[in-house]
Amino acid sequence: MAALELVTFRLARGDAQQFVDANAPINDWLKRQPGFVSRHLAQRDDGSFIDIVFWQSHAAALAASAKMVEEMAQSEAMTMIDPMGLEMSHASIRLSVD
Template identity: 30%
Template sequence: MTQIAETVTFKLAADVTKEDFVNIMKGTESFVRNADGFVFRRLSAGDDGLWTDTVIWADMDCAQAAAAAFPKQDFASAVMAAIAPDTVTMRHDAIHWTIGAS
């Protein structure tokens, strides 16, 4: 089974602060943590204002199931309102190699 890296990049809506957005995203924790096949998640942002939400899934079926269920969750409207819609890209890529600290 090949793990999948879900990578979503975006910018925040004009009136949303970093602190506000992180708090909004914390509201997604239970959903993601309890989704079938969840392995790891990281939310990061660059100095250019581009955010990256990275989630590692056990396989493509789990990644696609979570992506399909996400918009139906109570928190989804707040998440989407905080993101500039024309800046969003989403990918599901097979992981071929990883390395961690020894």
């Protein structure tokens, strides 16, 4: 069953465009992960971000999440995020409409 990863956060430093630009290595890393489908990064009116990543399975989402902590924690984009407000969750998709 397909799954999504939902991450909400604020930046600790930098602006939105700097953050988006700094995500190129994260995007490249995600594309190499088994089960990766797509990523969507949005900014709310209050300046906070919502990062939604779609995966082929819940297991793939969890595996990539664990690897990201090990492999990408020191990337520029990750160091721009305020860790105190970061929230991450995973969910199995029950309904999709295109």
